[in-house]
Amino acid sequence: MIVLKFGGSSVGTPERMKNTARIIQNQQADKKLIVLSAISGITDELEKFHKFLKKKNNKSAKDQIDKIQQKHLDFIEELFQENFSIQQAKEFLKTSIHNLLNCLHQPYQSNFEGICLAQGELLSTKIFQVYLAEIHQKSELLYAPDLIHLNTDELPEVISIRKKIQSYFQQFSKTDVFITQGFICLNHQKELGNLQRGGSDYSASLFGAALQAKEIQIWTDIDGVHNNDPRFVNQTSSVKHLSYEEAAELAYFGAKILHPQSIYPAKIQQIPVRLLNTLAPDLPGTCISSHSKNKKTVAIAAKDQITAIRIQSSRMLLAYGFLKNIFEIFEKYKTAIDMITTSEVAVSLTIDSTKNLGLILKELKNYGNVEVDSNHSIVCVVGDFSGKTHGKAAIITDALKHLPIRMISYGGSEHNISVLLPEEYKIEALRSLHARLF
Ligand code: ADP
Ligand code: ASP
Ligand code: MG
Numbered sequence: 001m002i003v004l005k006f007g008g009s010s011v012g013t014p015e016r017m018k019n020t021a022r023i024i025q026n027q028q029a030d031k032k033l034i035v036l037s038a039i040s041g042i043t044d045e046l047e048k049f050h051k052f053l054k055k056k057n058n059k060s061a062k063d064q065i066d067k068i069q070q071k072h073l074d075f076i077e078e079l080f081q082e083n084f085s086i087q088q089a090k091e092f093l094k095t096s097i098h099n100l101l102n103c104l105h106q107p108y109q110s111n112f113e114g115i116c117l118a119q120g121e122l123l124s125t126k127i128f129q130v131y132l133a134e135i136h137q138k139s140e141l142l143y144a145p146d147l148i149h150l151n152t153d154e155l156p157e158v159i160s161i162r163k164k165i166q167s168y169f170q171q172f173s174k175t176d177v178f179i180t181q182g183f184i185c186l187n188h189q190k191e192l193g194n195l196q197r198g199g200s201d202y203s204a205s206l207f208g209a210a211l212q213a214k215e216i217q218i219w220t221d222i223d224g225v226h227n228n229d230p231r232f233v234n235q236t237s238s239v240k241h242l243s244y245e246e247a248a249e250l251a252y253f254g255a256k257i258l259h260p261q262s263i264y265p266a267k268i269q270q271i272p273v274r275l276l277n278t279l280a281p282d283l284p285g286t287c288i289s290s291h292s293k294n295k296k297t298v299a300i301a302a303k304d305q306i307t308a309i310r311i312q313s314s315r316m317l318l319a320y321g322f323l324k325n326i327f328e329i330f331e332k333y334k335t336a337i338d339m340i341t342t343s344e345v346a347v348s349l350t351i352d353s354t355k356n357l358g359l360i361l362k363e364l365k366n367y368g369n370v371e372v373d374s375n376h377s378i379v380c381v382v383g384d385f386s387g388k389t390h391g392k393a394a395i396i397t398d399a400l401k402h403l404p405i406r407m408i409s410y411g412g413s414e415h416n417i418s419v420l421l422p423e424e425y426k427i428e429a430l431r432s433l434h435a436r437l438f
Pocket of ligand 2 (some may be wrong): 007196
């Protein structure tokens, strides 16, 4: 059993969807679970639609629906040869459009966001299944929200996914190709929800772990994880092997190619994750496993929209329990801390979710002076920074000496050195580090 996930760009045009079908048919495995994203750009359009809906901007919302409908109609017309397939796909498109119109014609409810955003993956998977049928490839389409349910901490549970998916596999024991939606799930209120933008990678990893798959393949538009962000840096190159820890650091600290949480489920079950390029399927890409032992600097990534908070207090001097009190505030408001540095009289930390920032700041002020700096980036260098290595931090700080660094984190793990700096210096930091490190 293998899990193959195809991102939006791999199903972004009818030609690419056909190519995806060919890749699947060329894979050797007794059973394959195909996890698909929405056609590229559609989740953005659905997000826009939902924003108009929320603002009661009905005219723009209706225009958005027309745009989404037309994009799918063009896709369907070009993809299929047979009228029967076109009719089937169009019928399904009607249902999705009807769901969106339903939201438009009712007073706004909080569950509309989940319903709207889910339509992209619901459509792409159905269109793909109809296409597989047209090329005589039998498949079974599974409804991901039946399989992935989030608990009250918004976390999915692999054991419950395993039970549910195995019962489908028994029910369809003769089928060898299964298709399901990435990204979408049921939230803890049992309404349609999702695993956050880019979440199809996470779905694939959860399904892989649940099924104890031989391998999880993430097919995208580039030959695996590159050693820097190719959107900002020229002459990046693909990293052949990564350990789970290195991959998790890169995913968490912004390498867009992987969803931040997508490594953990695979790591727990020790399932290799292979990142491959649909446009060049023969290239080796990147293999993430426990066997990788990189001795050098591996890659650089950056994460934007970081808020830094500094709490300064003389009460911290020689006191214990101060940090505990501070951390409890973040725990209370379910806000993850990314970086932290301390001195005798101050603590600086960073968060990426500002949902509860106001409430957090109000409570932090009981402990001292609080300063907040928004619009920062964490630039993270991943590699071997164990105690045995020398001089790596010096190279990194030297490469960034012309930039205003707000925080440095070294030694938190053996795999990561991170710096925080204002967002406008991110690209220069990525380029300058690249020039020095590779
Ligand atoms: P998909 O639609 O297949 O999920 P994504 O757009 O989410 O694809 O991720 C692939 C993109 O991630 C690449 O096209 C590339 O621009 C970007 N990217 C950012 N950082 C990296 C990196 N370190 N290595 C490879 N790609 C990266
Ligand atoms: N379609 C979703 C998004 O664009 C999920 C994904 O592509 O991974 O974010
Ligand atoms: Mg993605």
